[in-house]
Amino acid sequence: MSMRVAWARWYWIVIFTTCAARTASDWLDCAHISTCKCKWSSGKKTATCASGDLRRPPALSSDIQVLDLHDNPLRNLPQEVFATIGLLNLQRLNLRATSLRSIHPDAFLELKILVEVDLGDNDLSHLPRDIFRGNERLRQVVLSSNPLTTLIADQFPPLPHLRILLLDGCRLRSIHTNALRNLKSLENIDLRRNQLTFLRLITFSLPALKTVSLSGNPWKCDCRLREFKDWFLESKLGTEDLLCVEPSTQAGNKWRHVASESMSCPPEIKSSTLVVRAEIGLPTTFGCWVHGVPKPKVTWLFDGVDVHNSTVECDMEETETSVEDDTEDRVPGSVRWVNVTLLNVTSSAAGEWTCVAKSMAGEARAIISLVLPRSQTATARTAPGIPHLLGVVFGALGILATLGFIAAVACWHLRRRTVPPSRSFTDQEKRLIDASVVVSCDRSIGDMASPCDFEMTERMSDEPPRGCGFDPVHITIEGTPGAFPPPPAEFAVPVPYGNIFISVQVAGRGEPAKYPDLLSGGATLPRRNRTCCAAPAYDNMGPRVTATGSSTWSLPGASSENVEVSETPVLTLPPPPPEFVSL
Template identity: 75%
Template sequence: MSMRWAWARWCFIVMLTCAAPAAPDWLDCAHVAACRCKWASGKKTAACASAGLRRPPPLPADVQVLDLHDNPLRSLPRRAFAAVGLLNLQRLNLRATGLRALHADTFLELIILVEVDLADNDLATLPKELFRGNDRLRTVILTNNPLTALAADQFPPLPHLRMLFLDGCRLRTVDAHALRNLKALETVDLRANQLTFLRLVTFALPALKTLTLSGNPWRCDCRLREFKDWFLESKLGTEELTCIEPPEHAEKNWRIVSSDRMMCAPEVRSNTLVVRADLGSPATFGCWVRGVPKPRIDWLFEGFDIHNNTIDSNLEETETEIEDDDIEGGASGSARWVNVTIVNVTASTAGEWTCLARSAAGEARAIISVVLPRSQQATARTAPGIPQLLGVVFGALGILATLGFLAAVACWRLRRHRVPPSRSFTDQEKRLLDASVVVSCDRSIAEMASPCDFELTERSLSLGEEGGRGCTFEPVHITIEGSGATGGGYPPPPAEFAVPVPYGNIFISVQVSGPGGEGTKYPDLLGGGATLPRRGRTCCTAPAYDNMGPRVTATGSSTWSLPSEGATVGASAEVEIEASASPVTGLPPPPEFVSL
């Protein structure tokens, strides 16, 4: 029976084994050719290093260790691993993957993650909530990333984080509260950074056992003094630390630098550069001072100590200490505000005030100017605009003057075209009237197209050439009188003698010597009122006279030699010309008037 029972039992087990479906084999890495899955240190491990991957591969969910070392990932988005089903990861190697940016929720939902290696990447900043939800995280490696600062609460609460590696970065500042959420932190590696000082409060961690600080350019002054004393007493490190600055402590070991000699020169900053005050009212101003040892503060007015001045009784001074945590890089008890109040502002308190801080490490100062409001004057606001206003006014006047000049020129040119030029006697013309006219008739009929030549002389001549054409001219006596003349027996001038202003009427009478005896008057000359000789088309055959109507001459008298028909050669007559000085209105002159 026992034999039969054992045989039946074996057959049942074989049947169950054959009937059960085959379990998935995680060792094939879900057919991801770039990865190789294996057991390592008792963990299911997927080795995908240097596989050219740009994102986490979709591996089996059983994978506990993922090695993506030396893949060009560049950046990782939100839920980068949970999105491909890798929720059981415990260790994650992302070293040298070219990472420049990480989403704050990159590792979200990896609740059993224990170690993350982000060394040798290009991470300049870290999101504050980068490891939110990774409560079992124990080791974070950030070696050789260009991180320059750790902000307050840089890491979320990680109750199991034991080791933090920040060596080989470029850290210059670490906030006093950067690590306060890491209560279980035991090891911090800050080697080979750019740190010049650290605060004691930053590493006031209950579980801290190892702190590595070598390779930083430590400045051994007042800011480092408190931390240096604590670190040397804490036994957190055995390495030798060396001062780089200031010059008096350069290349000295921390242990041989006296804390009393680790001083900071005073620093002074004013709360304002200019204080505008009103007469009779109070004014308050001050300065911020820091330094170790604690500097002494003196107030100067116009370069002189206020305690040696009469304004001292008009002042009130107050000081306020400032907590170290409120000042970046501050030293214990070194920072404070020093204020001055001028109880009653007067003209004698307006000027330059100086906050002077002095200590054994040096001195510093800040200058504050107290000014009074300017006196209000009516012209104060308009004075700056007067030159511009004058420029506009003179510019407008210049434009108007230019336009007026152009208009005047245009009008003058227009009148010049419309009004005939004025013709009046000149002295030369008057002398011509007094001259004798000698007519040369030595021309042929073909030359009659132009008048005979006249030769003016200073005496009366009678022309007649022997052997010529037989032309003889006698002097004619002509008297020209104005219409206003009362003497003489001449009839009044006819209506055509009336000419426009400024000319007057001219009356002409002619007296020649002829057959009728001396003084005979020619009726055609007297009846017409005024005649003057006009030469005909031929010099000798045409009548010597024609009725040409009145002639207008200038004021004066002259003697002319005029031809007389049938006159005897050698006869002479005097010509008297008199012009009326008074203008007479009347009919316009006929077209044949000659205007000289």
């Protein structure tokens, strides 16, 4: 029985030893990452992965307590990057020179036991607010050699155990008065080699503060630094010799050798408004805002003369105020309003009011113009009378008549240029011009014989002539034979171009047609040439070939002496009475 118990104990010892050895080998082999070396260091499970060309933190054993990623090109840290890979037991984290440009506000979230973090020698120009939220056990934060320019209000969350904050070698120009107020246990802050020109006392009102390193900053020993300088020298928080860089009168002097009374600021002045509009007989108030250390003396000038020596009655009142914005580059509590009140504004008060602030450090001015409303004279307007209205009406009519006359003259000149001058004609010539296309269009008889110049063409063939734009009109002639009667009165010139009467002698009903071409053919009506745009469409006149074979102008009143006898044989028609056909 005792042997069985001994063997059982030995068995469990072997199992425990094997498991312990296997567990130890799990974190010691660094998860088979060749660029990392895992070992015990100062009693901590340490993974050294420096200069391993890693782009992100490696997934190691969750037992790792110290992680050194120095000199790896990480560039950025995403949200909960360490909690995601299970490194929740980290106590020390070295991220120096990892080319970090941005860090997520929750990058270190869930690292509850983190004690030290080194972010030095990176490219961080902006530090997220509350970046160490959840890391309440932090004792040391290193931000050295980053291009940080400012620390904003509540830059750090409450870190009750933080002792050391290193910000040396950055580019800090300003630190908000509330940037460090959550660091109640801060003992050492390093601000060397920055661009600070002044600091405020309230920024470092921390109960546990023991050391403040400030050398290597371009301190401007004026009124803004005056209060902090006096406090720092009395607090014994630093043993360095701090030097003034500005103003030129203090350049190179040590702080302890600069008298506080000489650390002054030239006056600053701003007017409440540029122009004051006042009413005569009513009160008005205006003023100027003044800042300066030492406290400047303020006087008011009216048109270049001190108001105390002028005839204008006024009251002056000074009101102390304070700077509401703590980030402004001036000493809080050193500003005031200086107001002027005129109880009864008169015309003599209008002019230029000047606020002048003087101190040992300089002088400043602000100008305010007081203006009064201009007096205006009202003129009553009467309704316009009838003579006035008539004058307006006739004037308008005269203008219209003048414009009409000018337009008529211009039109007359224009038409005179385009219309040829007129000439006188005899009655016979007028009839020829109005009724004959030959005279008006200068056409020859041969041209008129063209089928394109007649509306109806005398032809035996039914084929229409080529080139004509209109079809011929045939006239059917019926009636008893007879002699030619004289033309009716409607045929006189000028004719209205309505009905045209044609007198034709035809054969009797019982006799054979001697002239079938005349009976079966068509009669033609001369038409004006198409180039005669302004002439009537039909002339009703023109040359005619009579039944006897002679040619004549069928104009009323034409003399028979001028009739030219055709060489063709004279045609003799039977004597039946004519039929007048009206077209």
